Amino acid sequence: MYETTYHRPGSIAEAAAMLSKAADGKLLAGGQTLIPTMKQRLASPSDLVDIGGLAELQGITVGGGTVTIGAGTKHGEVAGSADVAAAIPALGALAEGIGDPHVRQMGTLGGSIANNDPAADYPAAVVGLGATVTTSKRTIAGDDFFTGMFETALDEGEIVTKVAFPVPAKAGYAKFPNPASRYAMVGVMVSKGTDGAVRVAVTGAGPCVFRVPAMEAALAANWSPAALDGIAVSAADLNADIHGSAEYRANLVTVMAKRAVAAAG
Amino acid sequence: MTKVTMTVNGRSVAGDVEDRTLLVDFLRSNLGLTGTHVGCDTSQCGACVVHVDGRAVKSCTMLAVQASGADVTTIEGIGTPEALHPVQEAFRENHALQCGFCTPGMIMATVDLIKRKGTDLDEATVRHELDGNICRCTGYHNIVKAVLSAAEKMAGAKAAAE
Ligand SMILES: Cc1cc2nc3c(=O)[nH]c(=O)nc-3n(C[C@H](O)[C@H](O)[C@H](O)COP(=O)(O)OP(=O)(O)OC[C@H]3O[C@@H](n4cnc5c(N)ncnc54)[C@H](O)[C@@H]3O)c2cc1C
C-alpha cells in the first residue's frame, strides 16, 4: 500500500471540508472495497477521510411507505433489521447475501453504491425498487445514479448520506453468487409498486445495473415466473470473463428473474 | 507516524504507526500477537479475523488508525492453554483442524456467530456463516461439527447457570 494520511471528521460538513483540502482525497467508509484496492496498489489516495463512525450517516427508519437507510449503515444491520424484514424482505435478503459476515459487519450501503462495482448487489435494489439517493448536495433518482462501470452521478467530493426505498407491494431478489468472491455473477431485483408499476433490475451481467423493459411489460400483464418464458436479454453488451461467457450470463438473467418473481410471491 | 491507542485483550496498548499500517500488522509486529494470521492479500480467507468493538472483522482490511480507541480481542484473548474457550475445546475434540492455519480466524468467527445468532444453530446456517473463512485442509466437515457442538455445550452451560 502507498503512503496516505488518515483523518477522522466529526461531521459530514467537516468530512466535506477535509476532502476539498486534500490533494487526492477519498472517503473511507467500511473499507471493504477501498482497502483491498489500496493493498493491490490500484488506488493511492493522498488522504483518507473516515466517515465510518459518523452518527449522522447511521440508522434505518421506516415510515410513510418508505424505508430510509443511512449511507453508513452496515450490510449486517440491514440484513438483521426486523423493520426491513417486515417492510421489504427482499432488501434484507439481498443484504444478507453480500460477501460474508465479516464484510457485512464493516461494509456500508453508501460505499457500495458510490463504488458501483458491476457485480455489486445494492445497485439492483436501488434501481429495482425505484429508490432515491440523497447526498450532501441534492437528491438523485436511483435510475439516474449509476452511469457506467464504477461510474456514478456523484460529483467530486459529494457524499451519499441516505437512500430512501419506497415499500413495494411485492419484491424479490435472486442472485447467482460467484462461488469464490460471493459477488453477483448475475443478480435480479423485481418489484411491483403499490401503483402497480413493475421494475426488473439486473446487476452482475453488464458493465452497470440495467432494467429489462420486455420483462417489466410481461410481468405487468401477468405477475408469474412463467410470464418470463422465452424473454431473454441480448448477450451483445454483457460481461464475459473466466467465470462465464456473455451468453451464459444472458441465460442466467432470465433464470434469476424467474426465481426473483417466485421469491416475491 | 501517528500514535494509536487501543485496548487489546483487556490491556491498554499504544504505538506509533504509519497511517497505512493494517491492523493485523500492528497486532503481529508491534504487539507480537502472532496468533492472528494472514492467509491472503484479497480480503477473502478470514485467517485474520479479530473482534473490534464486539464485531468480527478482517484485520487485514482495516487500518490500525481506524481501530484507534477501539476494544480489540484476538485469539490470544479468549482462552488460556489451561482453560480453553468452549469453541477452542470443541475444535480440539472434533478434530476441526489439520495444519491449524485457518483456526484462529475460524474460532473468532465462530465466537461472533454464536454471539449474533445464538446457540440454536443448524448446519445450513453454520455453513452460510463460515462463507468468509477458508480452510485448505479439513474439507469443513469437522469444523461445522465443532461449531454445532460448541453451540450445544454453550447452551447447556447457560441453562445450567440459570
Ligand atoms: C471478500 C469480499 C466479498 C464481497 N462480496 C460482495 C458481494 O457479494 N456483493 C457486494 O455487493 N459487495 C461485495 N463486497 C463489497 C462490499 O459490499 C463493500 O462493503 C462495498 O462495496 C463498499 O462499501 P464500504 O463501506 O466498504 O466502502 P469503502 O471501501 O470504504 O469505499 C468504497 C468507495 O466508495 C466511496 N464512498 C464510501 N462511502 C461513501 C459515501 N457515503 N459517499 C460517497 N462516496 C463514498 C469511497 O471513497 C470509495 O471510493 C465484498 C467485499 C469483500 C472484501
Ligand code: FES
Ligand atoms: S488475511 Fe485473508 S482475509 Fe485477511
Ligand code: FES
Ligand atoms: S486446518 Fe489447515 S487451513 Fe484449515
